[in-house]
Amino acid sequence: MPRSSKTRTRKSARPGGEKNSELKLRPEAPKGPIEVAGRQLKLSNLDKVLYPREGFTKGQVIEYYARIADVLLPHLRGRPLTLKRYPDGVDAEFFYEKMCPSHRPEWVSTTKIASTGGKRPFVQYCLVEDLPTLIWVANLASLELHTLLSREDDVSCPTTMVFDLDPGPGMNLIDCIAVARRFREMLHSLGLESCPKTSGGKGLHLYVPLNTRVTFDETKHLARAMAQMLEKEDPQRITSKMRKDHRHGRIFVDWSQNDDHKTTVCAYSLRARERPTVSTPVTWDELETAYRRKDSDRLVFTCDDVLKRVEKLGDIFEPVLKLKQKLPRPED
Ligand code: ATP
Ligand code: MN
Numbered sequence: 001m002p003r004s005s006k007t008r009t010r011k012s013a014r015p016g017g018e019k020n021s022e023l024k025l026r027p028e029a030p031k032g033p034i035e036v037a038g039r040q041l042k043l044s045n046l047d048k049v050l051y052p053r054e055g056f057t058k059g060q061v062i063e064y065y066a067r068i069a070d071v072l073l074p075h076l077r078g079r080p081l082t083l084k085r086y087p088d089g090v091d092a093e094f095f096y097e098k099m100c101p102s103h104r105p106e107w108v109s110t111t112k113i114a115s116t117g118g119k120r121p122f123v124q125y126c127l128v129e130d131l132p133t134l135i136w137v138a139n140l141a142s143l144e145l146h147t148l149l150s151r152e153d154d155v156s157c158p159t160t161m162v163f164d165l166d167p168g169p170g171m172n173l174i175d176c177i178a179v180a181r182r183f184r185e186m187l188h189s190l191g192l193e194s195c196p197k198t199s200g201g202k203g204l205h206l207y208v209p210l211n212t213r214v215t216f217d218e219t220k221h222l223a224r225a226m227a228q229m230l231e232k233e234d235p236q237r238i239t240s241k242m243r244k245d246h247r248h249g250r251i252f253v254d255w256s257q258n259d260d261h262k263t264t265v266c267a268y269s270l271r272a273r274e275r276p277t278v279s280t281p282v283t284w285d286e287l288e289t290a291y292r293r294k295d296s297d298r299l300v301f302t303c304d305d306v307l308k309r310v311e312k313l314g315d316i317f318e319p320v321l322k323l324k325q326k327l328p329r330p331e332d
Contacts, residue, residue, distance in 0.1 A: 036066075039107055039132035043139050050089040050141060053274050058141060061270065064303040065138040069131050071315040072268040076134070078151040080111055080125035082263050083142035090143070090272040100126035101140065108133050111152035115261070127152060143272045146263035150216075155260060160320055161208040161219040161327070162264055163227070164199075164254035168239070168247030173296040176204040177287045179238055179251045182230055184284065190328050195320050196287060198299050200271035200279035203251075205264060209323040216260045218327055223255035267317045268310075270303060278306045281317035 033040040046059035065072070083097040100110045109127040128134050128145070137145070149158040163183055165176040180196055183206055187194050195207045210219070227240035230253065239250045246252075257264055265271070265279045280301040290298045301309065 036132045036135050037130065039105070041105075041132060041135055041139070043135075048089075050086060050143065051274070051276050052089060052091060054276065056276050058139070060303075061141075061143060061276070062135055062138045064270065064276070064307070065134050066131065067307055068268050068303070068310065069134055071310050071317075072266070073128070073130070073134065074315070074321055075267050075317065076128040076145065076147065078127065078129075078153060079147040079266075080113055080123075080152055080155070081128055081137070082146040083126070083137060083140060084144035084146060084272070085140055085142045086272050087141045090274070094272060096146075097142070098123045098125060100124050105132075105136060108136060113152065113155055125152070143270045145266045145269040147266045148260070148263055149219075149258065150260065156216065157214060158216055158219050158258060158260075159209070159211050161210060161223055162257050163206040163208075163223060164257045164264065165204045165206065166247070166252040166254055167202055168250045168252055170249045171237075171251055173198070173202065173204060173299055174291055174294055175237070175251055177291040179230065179253065180204055180206050180287065181291075182233070183226065186226055186229070192325050192327075193319065193323060195281065195317060196284065197267055197279055197281040197317060198301065199265060200269070200277040200301075201273060205279070207317075207320050209320045209325055210327065211322065211324045212326050214327055216258055220255065220258040222327055223258045227253040227255040267320070268306065276303045277301060278303055280306055280309070281315070283316060 033042045043062065046057065046062070048058045049055055050058050050061060084094060085097055086092065086094045100108065104126070109129050110124050111127055112122045112124045114121060115123045126133070126137065128137060148155065149160055149162060150156065151159060165179055167173065167176055184194055187208060192208055195209065197205050197207065199205055224240065231238045231240045237250055238253060239246050240253050240255060242256070256262070267279055267281055269279050271277045271279060278301050282299060286299070290296060
């Protein structure tokens with residue numbers, strides 16, 4: 001059931017302009033509050049290593065988020081956010097945090113969204129609307145940023161349909177490409193464009209921009225039907241079934257992500273892997289090249305790689321925000 005009840009606390013417009021790339025943080029950064037776009041922020045433990053294998057610190061995490069903000073913020077704005085926090089780094093305990101921490105600065109925007117089955121009748125999510133909020137979230141060691149597929153102003157309307165391609169044991173990112181390609185063709189036959197990104201983990205995410213009136217029932221129904229069609233075509237290598245024991249040697253197409261309460265990692269979010277990899281939008285040409293060369297390393301991007309890509313390519317995931325596409329209706 002789509003949730004309906006929501007109230008929103010949107011804070012006053014930020015007082016200063018945003019110059020994202022200017023924020024440079026080093027371990028010797030000031031101990032007191034710093035000013036980010038007119039907001040006072042107190043950062044902590046900047047020299048704490050959060051990615052031990054690379055000696056990558058919390059200061060560097062915050063610096064990455066500050067520098068990627070121009071392309072990341074449009075994908076976060078208006079979207080209820082789940083934090084995935086790693087206070088002691090990627091090898092230690094982590095937790096998902098849906099409820100926006102109560103010790104937040106008064107200028108952090110939040111949105112209350114009705115929930116069923118939880119302890120409370122609603123979840124008050126953080127909304128990352130601006131650079132200071134993004135830096136505040138990064139300072140909480142929320143390495144990963146996970147967003148709903150809908151925006152808070154209409155939580156029952158997904159702005160995209162998503163296919164989450166998960167390689168089962170014995171399969172890898174290259175195998176995901178073959179499946180993504182088939183989805184692309186099938187979507188084309190329905191007149192729909194799709195945009196791939198790496199998850200920054202093991203698999204691939206395929207986004208179908210919608211930005212039109214649609215329900216989660218509709219996206220989930222179509223995603224499942226398409227996953228089942230591909231499974232029928234190649235049952236030895238593709239599965240649409242949730243059962244884990246069916247995934248060996250197969251790509252699991254998780255169509256169930258198209259749900260009003262499920263999140264997907266946001267484009268340009270860091271991942272809590274050995275290295276600071278990023279969920280990175282990629283072109284179909286890049287996927288084809290990696291597939292031809294059977295070289296999945298080409299599709300592993302760390303935060304430095306991504307900053308360079310974005311300088312050159314800009315946000316190649318922009319169609320996910322802007323492209324309006326309609327799902328075919330049964331009568332079409
Ligand atoms: P990978 O490519 O390694 O599978 P992924 O981000 O796709 O990376 P999945 O485990 O397939 O990871 O999950 C898909 C999405 O579902 C995640 O990006 C995350 O947003 C959400 N998710 C997964 N597990 C949880 C969980 N325990 N609690 C909340 N959200 C989750
Ligand atoms: Mn996945």
